Amino acid sequence: MNLAFWKKNKDSQPKKKKSKAREWVDAAVFAIIAATLIRTFIFEAYTIPTPSMEKTLLVNDFLFVSKISYGPRIPMTPLAVPFVHHTMPFTKSTKAYSEAVKWKYRRLPGFSDIKRYDVVVFNFPEGDTVAIDSPDPSYYNMVRANGWQTVQNSFQIVTRPVDKRENYIKRCMAQAGDTIKIIHGAVYINGQAAPVPAGSQHKYVVETTGDQLNSSRLEELGISTSAPDFYQIDSNKFLYNLTPANVLALKQFPIVKNVTVYEESNYTDFNYDNIFPHDSIRFKWTDENFGPLYIPKKGATVKLDESNIALYDRVIRVYEGNKLEKREGKFYINGQLADTYTFKMNYYWMMGDNRNNSLDSRFWGFVPEDHVVGKAWLIWMSYGDGGGIRWNRLFRNIK
Template identity: 60%
Template sequence: MKFPAWKKRPTPEKPKKSKLREWLDAGIFAIIAATVIRTFIFEAYCIPSGSMERTLLVNDYLFVSKISYGPRIPMTPLAIPLVHNKMPFTKYTPSYSTAVEWKYRRLPGFTHIKKNDIVVFNLPEGDTVALEVEESRNYYDLVRRLGHDEVWKRYHILARPVDKRENIIKRCLATAGDTLQIINGIVYVNHQQALIAPESERPYWVQTDGEELNASRMDDLGLIDPAVPGDTAGKYQYNLTRGDVATLQTFRAVKSIQADVDKNRNEDASVFPHDTAYYHWNQDNFGPLVIPQQGQTVAVNRSTIELYRRIITVYEGNRLEERDGKYYINNQPADTYTFKMNYYWMMGDNRHNSLDSRYWGFVPEDHIVGKAWITWLSYGKEGPRWSRFFKAIK
């Protein structure tokens, strides 16, 4: 049948999609949309440990803003959507392929990392993990304790690209170019005392007259049991906020409260840069140390090499060798090095219960995931913590 030129030919009906096809299309669209949101806008994150107590609590669920500092372009693009670094329901199977790896790039953000921001980032020492114990033991600490050959004999060892290293959360205490020092547990940045977060904890020794502390009042403070019983009657160690200290000082039975710090400045080989020949530092007395800045040039010699070894080799991808007491970078003699990236110093608010920059050093800018934004859900032993729902993070 022919239609006049002025009359529109009827559009043939498209075959109707099956229910299975409709569900499949909807699922694919949802996965793509969720992946784009997770990669470029925000991502959910759960607090796994008490290193940020009590600013953030275990089982606080956060939204992490990626647009604050600018979303990072995926560096390992061949990966299962919505999965970080392991295949679901497996222990060791990677969820990504390193067949294609892109250089670090970041889209523009609304701001830059500032001192005292709470930041989510990839664990700097997460480039290598001992799979069987990665949740409890650091690979490099194992090597220092047991030796390289013994660790490789005991465990399955896996190297991970930057964006597939474990995500952790800490507070940024110092940014590139700052000078940081810790004196008797107090952090100083550029010779000024750093902010002490109102809800941050630290250990204190509480001395009483021997009388037991009021159980109900201690329960109100969340202090049911002491962290460590003392070696004398009526002496206990508690992890306290400054508000807790002020409250306990009003208790009739409390005679004194003293911060637990290592004032003897005993060196600790587990503390960065793990070189006790030149650095006699511990978690309470540390530095001074300048945080590396892009374009800054530093001396490379025996006394500085352990500060910058990981930056030169792991973070900025150079080959470092020592020959006859001299250092060579990419086969060229080197007595200086110029940084290619900015670095940051991250620490937990619960200072004596936090593995942070004091133990693994600087955090490179390409490891930054985003800024902690809000707590959207939280629960504890007794159920939901309603007061923390949709609470802004500071």
């Protein structure tokens, strides 16, 4: 057969038209791939579920989180159901991913490094092990309080890889190489007082002449007069959750004698083991009086001994994958005697702006760089408890 004639005859044949069903399938596949690439490498939408960042961020604020600001993280668990984080919808523990393929931590170049006071989304560092249906998000806190056997017998336990752990949002108060210290609620970085975000809140004891403050006036100032943000301590002392502007306003009230930072350890039988590094023998730190603590930096070396091993134990064992042992008072890393350790990653110290209502680094420690998801960028939607849109918050940059 003449080849040219066959080709001409073939090309002249009409192409078979795709069915409507096939067109819909192709469009759906394209949309899923495009959306997945955008969510992975450019930006992703998140919702604020808790008040830990109030009043900087409010419950039911809807955010765009930039993946390109710090550089997109390559998925470490690439085999996953699209648009689902770690658990299949309508189930409690069915995994939405497979660990048959695991990739090492890698990140593409970004526009900047993480800077102090950025608002950052990251995977919960203690979220590698989870007790399903537990009211406490930290499995390790439950174990410290109740014992390993009790927790194992009481809950279904699951483990999760880094990129499938719960997403948290906090403010980066200290970056790799910094030294952080908290004195009576005030944060100091490298010996300098850290700026206080305008929307941050802290609990204060407001002492009056004996009269209670006018609730209507407090509401005008945006001060809550209901629990858990309000509590009457005694006849002339009241506990309020206040922003810096609120503190200045209350100090002008004629009946207000004094406004001081609330420190739980002054009013309760404080459990020092709840605070990182969970060693109340050597570190009697509280959420309001903490440190000094060095934040690990990639390539930096620290001396290891009994005085500081609790601070860096989890970094060495869990985040950087070494075997750490103690024998006859000496430390061994991967079977080798070690009195120093050189960090393989950068770490960060994250805190919520709602200081007395935030589960943050003061309770579970450092955030490794491989846990960082992205930078909180823009509020694109927000609605209140009644379902009404908070128009004044739409398209607001996050600072």
